[in-house]
Amino acid sequence: MRLRQAGLEDAAALAALHATAFPPGEAWPEGTMRSLLGLPGVTALLAEGEGLLLLRQAADEAEVLTLAVRPEARRQGVARALLETGMLLLAAAGARRLLLEVAAENAPAMALYAGLGFARAGERRNYYAPGRHAWLLARALEGEG
Numbered sequence: 001m002r003l004r005q006a007g008l009e010d011a012a013a014l015a016a017l018h019a020t021a022f023p024p025g026e027a028w029p030e031g032t033m034r035s036l037l038g039l040p041g042v043t044a045l046l047a048e049g050e051g052l053l054l055l056r057q058a059a060d061e062a063e064v065l066t067l068a069v070r071p072e073a074r075r076q077g078v079a080r081a082l083l084e085t086g087m088l089l090l091a092a093a094g095a096r097r098l099l100l101e102v103a104a105e106n107a108p109a110m111a112l113y114a115g116l117g118f119a120r121a122g123e124r125r126n127y128y129a130p131g132r133h134a135w136l137l138a139r140a141l142e143g144e145g
């Protein structure tokens, strides 16, 4: 697996990968990727042709903006590798806590995050749509690496 930090020149590749992992209405187009990549504190990691992770850090707190792995590349540790590398980068940059929202019914993602030590820190009712709730998950980044 080739894993590297992505830049503005990768916006199209990030959008193409994102579109393989989310339904059409939820996929982020190239313009959205480009805008996010231009924001302060945003880091993108790309597993070439397989998956992507977008993170945003503000002071000692960070959040997962999105995580996606192409269906054909799943269950091979791509998401775990992206998150582990992302958490090392965040910790090195001074982040002490990583937060994310995940759909309550997203069993693969819930299993992934539980395995990496995330715990429930709250609930976001109707976060995605009426009746579609999210869990807020959090993990301390102390001692990374």
Ligand SMILES: CC(C)(COP(=O)(O)OP(=O)(O)OC[C@H]1O[C@@H](n2cnc3c(N)ncnc32)[C@H](O)[C@@H]1OP(=O)(O)O)[C@@H](O)C(=O)NCCC(=O)NCCS
Binding pocket: 021, 022, 051, 067, 068, 069, 070, 073, 074, 075, 076, 077, 078, 079, 080, 081, 101, 102, 103, 106, 107, 108, 109, 111, 112, 113, 115
């Ligand atoms: C969730 C997602 C990112 C996981 O990517 P992945 O590369 O397949 O995950 P990994 O191979 O790194 O899995 C690591 C661990 O997570 C858990 N896991 C991942 N997918 C799982 C599944 N379908 N069922 C049960 N557990 C799963 C397992 O514990 C797995 O370890 P194991 O394979 O050794 O059992 C991927 O399914 C995806 O892109 N889904 C659609 C988009 C999405 O839901 N993004 C997250 C939004 S918060």
